[in-house]
Amino acid sequence: MTAIEKYQPSQDLLKNRVILVTGAGDGIGRAAAKTYAAHGATVILLGRTSKKLESVYDDIVAQGWPQPLIHPLDLELATPEDYDQLASAIHDELGHLDGILHNASMLGKRTPIANYDVNTWCQVMHVNVTAQFMLTQALLPLLEKSPDASIIFTSSGVGRKGRAFWGAYAVSKFATEGLMEVLADELDGISSIRVNCINPGATRTRMRAQAYPAEDVKKNPHPEEIMNLYLYLMGPDSQGVQGQSLNAQ
Ligand code: NAP
Numbered sequence: 310m311t312a313i314e315k316y317q318p319s320q321d322l323l324k325n326r327v328i329l330v331t332g333a334g335d336g337i338g339r340a341a342a343k344t345y346a347a348h349g350a351t352v353i354l355l356g357r358t359s360k361k362l363e364s365v366y367d368d369i370v371a372q373g374w375p376q377p378l379i380h381p382l383d384l385e386l387a388t389p390e391d392y393d394q395l396a397s398a399i400h401d402e403l404g405h406l407d408g409i410l411h412n413a414s415m416l417g418k419r420t421p422i423a424n425y426d427v428n429t430w431c432q433v434m435h436v437n438v439t440a441q442f443m444l445t446q447a448l449l450p451l452l453e454k455s456p457d458a459s460i461i462f463t464s465s466g467v468g469r470k471g472r473a474f475w476g477a478y479a480v481s482k483f484a485t486e487g488l489m490e491v492l493a494d495e496l497d498g499i500s501s502i503r504v505n506c507i508n509p510g511a512t513r514t515r516m517r518a519q520a521y522p523a524e525d526v527k528k529n530p531h532p533e534e535i536m537n538l539y540l541y542l543m544g545p546d547s548q549g550v551q552g553q554s555l556n557a558q
Contacts, residue, residue: 332413334361493552
């Protein structure tokens, strides 16, 4: 058993914390939003499909966990003004922000670089990298007000070692690791915000099925089974952990 598999988060680990989760309507983001709420957080559910966000909202409310907020936003289309409006809404409605889980991503096409469609390339890089940069930039002032804030980016194995045919997705994940490292270094020692990356590893979601259509899905864990690292990095037990890229499995 790894240290992270042995980690036992307290039930009120995230009590009174406000945490934004992107891509909260499906897959790993859905599991993370519910897990954070189950540990006491008020979760802001950001995603592009309102119906999915509403279903997560209903699940959280039915469990009696803190009432979440829904913020529909398509990261492909959002402008800096949209992110500023989000920051104002969080400030006005909740007063503070203690964490961001950058989870939303798109896979794009799995095809050789030689044939990679330029529009798809730009779309993937925008959703997976530029949108995360803009969202983070807009929310940094709110995070600075928290005594113990955490930003988590989501990486991938192909963001650490490039592999054939993973195209813009792999390159975007290298960039995500880079964004995390640059920001972590900028904030280290001058801010209480910690910045780290999670590589979830093979997990039973729609994106995994899209990337590996022939795979036996049963060999991969459900998102709910990989949440220990998501809790550890978001909560106070990871104070002082800065600039790391860690594996959830
Ligand atoms: P998923 O089930 O496909 O979920 C992705 C989420 O991102 C969905 O909620 C989706 O919203 C949202 N999203 C996509 N494009 C968006 C946009 N333009 N604006 C707003 N939201 C958008 O994928 P997943 O497997 O849970 O992936 C979660 C993260 O883990 C991703 O960063 C992925 O790269 C990473 N990851 C996953 C695996 C794995 O094996 N599953 C492995 C390594 C890394 P809709 O539902 O509305 O489309």
